[in-house]
Amino acid sequence: MSDTPIRPERTAEAVARHIETLILEGSLAPAEGLLPERDLAQRLNVSRPTLRHGLKLLQDRGLLVGEKGRGLRVAPLGQTAIADPLLALLSDHPEIEDDYFDFRDVVESHAAALAADRATGLDRDAIRAAMDRIEDAHAEARPKAEAEADAALHQVIYEASHNLVLLQIMRALSGTLRSNVAANRSRMFALPQMRERLRDQHRAIAAAILDGEADRARDAAHAHLCYVRKAARDLAEAEAHAETARRRQSGGGLGQRR
Incomplete structure (x- = not known):
């Protein structure tokens, strides 16, 4: 020595x-x-x-x-280092949201599979706690709290994957695109039939991870993201149609309607 x-x-x-x-x-x-x-x-x-x-x-x-x-x-890492003008541009263009869900499907399906293989006892406790928050908010019909619990569950799954690159990139992206993601979640959880489907999908993802079944976790996460992606697309389309109908009623705010 x-x-x-x-x-x-x-x-x-x-x-x-x-x-x-x-x-x-x-x-x-x-x-x-x-x-x-x-x-x-x-x-x-x-x-x-x-x-x-x-x-x-x-x-x-x-x-x-x-x-x-x-x-x-x-430091607010990722929110500035990763969020350069390109990501700011993505955040300002809602039409990119479909591509974001496509990306999330690839990454989160893999993260769920990794979590099933790698989750520690503490990780599993965190997943159970996140699901308890979802169940409580759902039972009390509190859409905003349920949307927040949804985000928390996805975060603990990233952590349970024990892939540090995945964790940091998804944390940075969710921070950069938070306003769009939060608005999307709020719209979905405001609809009772969607809340039921989302709650059941989260149960399926969590159960597969807790049971240590990687393929089942990957499939459950993929099914969830496919559903969320389609639901977001349908909601955006319905909102666009409603806005068009309102403009027609008012002449786009420029015409004289009698």
Whole structure:
């Protein structure tokens, strides 16, 4: 064993690498605040000067940001780094939504299969908790809460896949396209017959993952995304027809109707 003492710089780099890992694996989420310095130093078992050095390394790398009086938090990763003008353009064009669902079908079907193979006990508990939220919101006829629980279930499935690239990309995309996705979910969960189908589909996905059946989980996720994609398309078409009918009634706001 070498008698060379560990330099504080090495310890600071180890602190930085540890926090980087937590960010990468999703344990620390974008925009999440860190513990106060005293508590963080105790938790990591390092001195406060060493901790400050490690945190400074992460700030220099753009992984942490700080605001006066609010402490440090994880940077809004993906929402700016991945969300360049191209994704902003996608977000501004609802007609792209069908392609987004096509992409989600490929990715989420695979994520469900991975989750069935890789989910830990804690992952399975998180999936059960997400399903409990869906069931409670459904029973209480709270569409907004049910839509939020839907999003939470998909998130825990990404996490249970233990594919860090998939997790971070889907987290970034959902943040970038959140307004469109949220609006779409709200429209669907406002319709009782759709709520029933979605609840049953979520049950099927969760049950397959919890039973550890990858092919069944993949098929259930694929069936769900196909349904959601078609439902979104039908809703958009119905809204377009309704808007056309309104314009005809008013002459497009330019004609004189007697």
